Structure formats: C-alpha cells, structure tokens
Amino acid sequence: MAGTDEREAAFYAIVDSDGRIEPRDDMPEAYRKTLIRQIAQHAHSEIIGMQPEGNWISRAPSLRRKAILLAKVQDEAGHGLYLYAAAETLGVSRDQLLELLHTRRQKYSSIFNYPTLTWADVGAIGWLVDGAAITNQVPLTRCSYGPYARAMVRICKEESFHQRQGFESLLTLTRGSAAQKAMAQDALDRWWYPSLAMFGPPDTGEQVSGGHTEQSMRWGIKRFSNDELRQRFVDMTVPQSEVLGLTIPDPDLRWNDERGHYDFTAPDYDELFRVIKGDGPCNAQRLAHRVAAHTEGAWVREAAAAYAAKQRAKTQTEAA
Amino acid sequence: MTSAEWPLWEVFVRARRGLSHLHVGSLHAPDAAMAVRNARDVYTRRGEGVSIWVVPSDQITASSPDEKDAFFDPAGDKVYRHPTFYEVPAEAKHL
Ligand SMILES: [Fe+2]
Ligand SMILES: [Fe+2]
Numbered sequence: 001m002a003g004t005d006e007r008e009a010a011f012y013a014i015v016d017s018d019g020r021i022e023p024r025d026d027m028p029e030a031y032r033k034t035l036i037r038q039i040a041q042h043a044h045s046e047i048i049g050m051q052p053e054g055n056w057i058s059r060a061p062s063l064r065r066k067a068i069l070l071a072k073v074q075d076e077a078g079h080g081l082y083l084y085a086a087a088e089t090l091g092v093s094r095d096q097l098l099e100l101l102h103t104r105r106q107k108y109s110s111i112f113n114y115p116t117l118t119w120a121d122v123g124a125i126g127w128l129v130d131g132a133a134i135t136n137q138v139p140l141t142r143c144s145y146g147p148y149a150r151a152m153v154r155i156c157k158e159e160s161f162h163q164r165q166g167f168e169s170l171l172t173l174t175r176g177s178a179a180q181k182a183m184a185q186d187a188l189d190r191w192w193y194p195s196l197a198m199f200g201p202p203d204t205g206e207q208v209s210g211g212h213t214e215q216s217m218r219w220g221i222k223r224f225s226n227d228e229l230r231q232r233f234v235d236m237t238v239p240q241s242e243v244l245g246l247t248i249p250d251p252d253l254r255w256n257d258e259r260g261h262y263d264f265t266a267p268d269y270d271e272l273f274r275v276i277k278g279d280g281p282c283n284a285q286r287l288a289h290r291v292a293a294h295t296e297g298a299w300v301r302e303a304a305a306a307y308a309a310k311q312r313a314k315t316q317t318e319a320a
Numbered sequence: 321m322t323s324a325e326w327p328l329w330e331v332f333v334r335a336r337r338g339l340s341h342l343h344v345g346s347l348h349a350p351d352a353a354m355a356v357r358n359a360r361d362v363y364t365r366r367g368e369g370v371s372i373w374v375v376p377s378d379q380i381t382a383s384s385p386d387e388k389d390a391f392f393d394p395a396g397d398k399v400y401r402h403p404t405f406y407e408v409p410a411e412a413k414h415l
Contacts, residue, residue, distance in 0.1 A: 024384065071365075078362050085346045088328070094348060095325050151345070158366075301350075305326060308351035 015220045020146040023089040031219050034212065035145055036090050037106070038221065043083035044101045044108035048286050050076045052116040053125060061119060068165050069122065075158050082151040089147045102291050110272055111198050113280030120173055120180075120187035126166015128188075128195040128237070134159045135233045136199065144220030167240065174244050181245075188241070189249045197267040199230040234262050328377040329355040331362075333369035341373050349374075 007026040014021060021027055050073050057073065060066035084094050100106040111129055116122060137159065140152040173184040203213040204227040216222035224232075234253075241248050250265045274280070326348040332341035344363050349355035355374040363369070383391050399405050408415050 024382070075365070078365070081347060081362055082345060088346075093325060154345075301326065304350040304354065305324070308354075311351060 015144050018142075018220070019144075020149065021144055022146045030215075031221075032090050034216065034219070035148065035221065036087055036092055038216075039083055039087040039090075039148055040092075040097045040100065040106050041108060043080050043087060043097065044106060045112065046076050046080035046083060048108045048112045048290060049129075051286055051289055052112055052114070052282075053122055055116050056119060056122050059119070060122075065169065072126070072162050072165065075162065079155045079158070082154055083148075086145075086147040086151045098294065102287070102294065104278065104287065107276060109198060110275040110280060111194050112286060113275050113282045114190070114194050115282055117190075118183050118187060120170065120183040121191070123166045123169035123173065123184065124187035124191040126162050126164075127170055127240070128166075128191050129198070130159055130162040130166060131237060132195045132198045132233050134163060135229050135236070139223040139229075142223060167244070170244055170246075174246060184244070185246050188246050192249050193267040193271075196230055196234070196264075197269070197272040199233070200226040201269050201272065202227055202266070204228070231261055234264050238262050326350045329359075329374040330377050330380065331355075331359040332373040332375070333359075333363055334371040335369055337370060341371065344368075346377060 008028060011021065011025070011027055011031075013019075014025070021031075053069060053076075054073050057066060057069050060069050084097060087097060088094060097106070101108070111132075116125070134156065137152055137156055141149055141156055143149045143152065170184050170187075173180040175181075204225045213222060213225055238248065238253065253262060253264045255261075256263045275283070278284075327350075328346055328348055329352075330346050331344050333344045334341045347355065347358050347362060349358050352374060356372055359372050359374055364372070395401070
C-alpha cells in the first residue's frame with residue numbers, strides 16, 4: 001500500500017492534469033469534507049427551491065403555465081436527487097444529510113428565503129434565479145469530482161428550459177396591460193439584488209473576506225471567482241432586460257467600454273449574511289414546511305419498506 | 321424515527337434500440353419494481369430512454385483502484401493487440 005505522500009501526489013497528479021477523481025480514489029480528507037458540504041448545500045437548495053414556485057402551481061393563470069410550472073418544480077426535485085446521490089458516493093447517507101438540513105447545521109441558497117408575492121415572481125425566478133444558477137453551474141460540469149460533474153451535466157441540460165420559460169412568461173406580461181407590465185417591473189425590482197447575491201461574497205480584489213475560493217480552485221472544484229461569475233451574469237442579463245423593456249433597479253448600471261463589462265452596484269452583503277444566518281423573510285417557514293413534509297411522509301416510506309420486506313419473505317418461502 | 325433507509329440502486333438506461341444500457345445515476349427505492357418506476361420519473365422525463373435496468377448497488381463487484389496498476393498491467397505491454405502495430409506496404413489495400 002502506498003504512503004500518504006505518494007497518495008497525495010497521485011491525487012494532485014490527476015487534479016492538475018484536469019482529470020477526474022472517482023469515488024473509490026484516495027482523496028485528501030479536507031477535499032472530501034468540502035465536497036460533501038458543497039454538494040449537500042446544493043442539493044438542499046434544489047429541494048427547498050421547490051417551495052417559492054410551488055406556492056403558485058394552484059394559481060397559475062392558464063393550464064399551459066400550470067403544466068410548465070409543474071414540470072419545472074418536478075425537475076428541481078430531480079436535481080436534488082442527482083446531487084444527494086453524488087454526495088452519497090463520498091460516504092454520507094441521505095438520512096444524515098436531511099437531518100443536517102432539518103437541524104440547520106447545513107445551509108441552502110439564501111435566495112429561497114424570499115417570498116413569491118405575485119405571479120410575475122415565478123417568471124422572475126426562472127429568468128434571474130435559474131439564470132444565475134446556470135452561470136454558477138456550467139463551470140461545475142468540469143469539476144474535478146466525477147459524480148458531481150456528471151450530475152451537473154444533467155442538471156444544466158434541464159436548466160435552460162427553466163430560464164427560457166421564465167423569460168417568456170415575463171415577456172408575455174411586459175407585452176400585456178399596464179398593470180401586468182408594472183407587476184413584472186416590481187418583480188425585477190425585488191429579485192435583482194438577491195439574485196446578484198447568489199454568487200456569494202466578494203472574493204477578488206481588496207474586498208476579499210477570507211472564504212474558500214483559493215483552496216477550491218486548487219482542488220479543481222471551483223473554476224471562476226464569485227466576482228467573475230457575477231459579472232458574467234450581469235453582462236448576460238442586462239441586454240435581456242432591454243428586450244423585456246424592463247429597468248434594472250440600479251441607477252449606476254452602465255456599460256464600461258474600457259473594461260468591456262457593465263459597471264453595477266453590488267448587492268448588500270450584510271443582508272446576504274443575515275439571511276444565510278436565518279434572518280430572512282421566509283427562513284422559518286421554508287424549514288418548517290420541509291420538516292413537516294418529511295415527517296408526514298414517514299408512514300409512506302415505512303409502508304413501502306414493510307411491503308418490500310413481506311414480498312421478499314414470500315419469495316424466500318416459495319423458493320424453499 | 322427507527323425505519324432504515326431504502327436500499328440504493330444503480331440505474332442503467334438504453335437511450336435507443338441498438339445501443340447498450342449506460343449507467344446514468346442511482347436512487348433509493350424499497351424494491352426493484354419501485355426502483356424502475358422511480359428511475360423512469362427521474363432519469364427519462366424527456367425521452368432519454370427506451371429501456372431501464374436497476375441493480376442493487378451492493379451487488380456490484382468492482383476492481384479496486386488500489387490495485388489499478390497491477391490489475392490492468394497485462395494489457396499495458398501488448399501493443400501487438402492493436403492493428404496499428406503492423407506495418408504493411410501502402411499498395412496493400414483494405415487491410
Ligand atoms: Fe435546479
Ligand atoms: Fe432550475
């Protein structure tokens with residue numbers, strides 16, 4: 001058996017040559033722990049993220065919109081499953097991860113702690129929140145951990161429908177009555193800065209506040225800084241807002257010819273940290289709903305397990 | 321809660337007739353029938369497959385990465401197993 005140094009060298013040889021680490025490979029304990037935390041947090045975000053939009057399924061304005069929204073929310077459940085399965089390859093169980101979510105020892109994206117007050121919020125989430133998620137997730141398809149990267153490939157394929165349906169829904173509103181257009185603008189006003197905050201705190205330049213970016217880049221988990229990804233999202237989204245005929249709520253937003261990027265106002269990071277710590281508009285409600293769904297579904301899981309055990313016993317007696 | 325987790329299954333999907341089943345991911349289910357149903361709902365929502373296999377994860381025997389080198393060594397030095405090993409004159413066609 002190889003020594004620790006040799007094993008670590010083998011690990012870095014794979015990572016440095018842009019190879020993939022697979023579940024049974026040797027990996028530094030800190031790498032494993034970081035991945036479990038990140039993938040679990042990502043999985044929790046997918047399933048908690050079903051709630052703000054799920055809120056509008058029964059009130060969707062048409063059967064077409066309802067079918068689309070149902071399909072999207074169902075996709076998010078699937079994304080949660082792919083990611084939990086990827087985390088499980090690192091030696092944690094699904095039950096453990098849910099327990100950590102339910103007892104607030106693991107987090108989920110702060111964006112889902114904001115309420116969906118109007119129908120336009122559903123469109124804004126698809127356009128902005130899924131748009132930001134895609135910007136974050138596309139580089140993760142090349143993450144150094146194989147199962148995580150493969151899950152992200154599957155997820156990214158599905159996300160593009162999410163963003164487009166949101167944009168289309170908002171476009172319908174902006175081309176509708178004055179009241180509908182005002183509702184779309186109000187949704188953009190409320191979701192813009194929380195969407196920018198989805199990329200996390202600043203991690204480049206002078207404002208760096210610690211964080212894991214450097215280490216995650218060394219490990220091939222992260223490919224771009226939070227700030228680069230945020231900039232990419234703004235550059236992509238501003239022209240789209242013009243197509244919609246909506247105004248991004250930032251008086252200082254303007255194209256910077258020298259940089260070749262838009263200049264924009266940063267989100268309120270103090271608010272981001274407050275919401276992450278549990279003090280957002282919907283934190284308590286989201287978690288209570290999740291725990292209730294899990295507890296109230298326990299009898300279904302138990303009944304299915306009991307039925308499976310009974311069938312197994314039957315086949316065994318028949319075979320004997 | 322005392323109930324144990326449902327067992328883990330590996331899911332394989334045949335994308336089209338004529339292709340092999342490929343591993344696409346895993347899921348938990350109480351039994352094989354439910355595993356197939358859940359696999360359909362999770363892994364073939366957009367027509368990704370025409371056939372699904374599920375296998376209990378603990379039934380898979382894998383070669384260990386620790387013995388990777390020795391285990392796959394026999395193929396390493398047998399370059400003569402590849403057609404490119406053989407040099408033939410250019411005039412000899414269809415070889
Ligand atoms: Fe998702
Ligand atoms: Fe999505």
